[in-house]
Amino acid sequence: MQNINQIYINGQFVTPHGSEEFALFNPTTEATIGWVRLADERDAEQAIAAAKAAFPAWSRTTKEARLAVLERMYLAVQAREADLLEAIVTEYGAPASRSQWMAAWPAQNHQAGDGHAGAL
Incomplete structure (x- = not known):
């Protein structure tokens, strides 16, 4: 079973602050094949801030x-x-x-x- 508990923000994999988990299902067998820990608003804000900070250098x-x-x-x-x-x-x-x-x-x-x- 695969458990995904990392997201990519600002050039590195980090553990999301969110505590909600989402089940992954195999649609053929309907078996649970893994879980994904979901990001929350704080994670989204950090990702947006990182993108805004990276944009000036990338645009050049x-x-x-x-x-x-x-x-x-x-x-x-x-x-x-x-x-x-x-x-x-x-x-x-x-x-x-x-x-x-x-x-x-x-x-x-x-x-x-x-x-x-x-x-x-």
């Missing part, structure tokens, strides 16, 4: 720097495609053919966006 980055960040994200997603596939099958109960497409989709979007890099 070059197109090349932004493309490098997107490339690292692409490689990270591509490296975990098998994990994404497993999660999609388990959490959504999607057929294998649909799940394979869904797991590959984030990386495919990166490749499709290569021709639109000028918009960065």
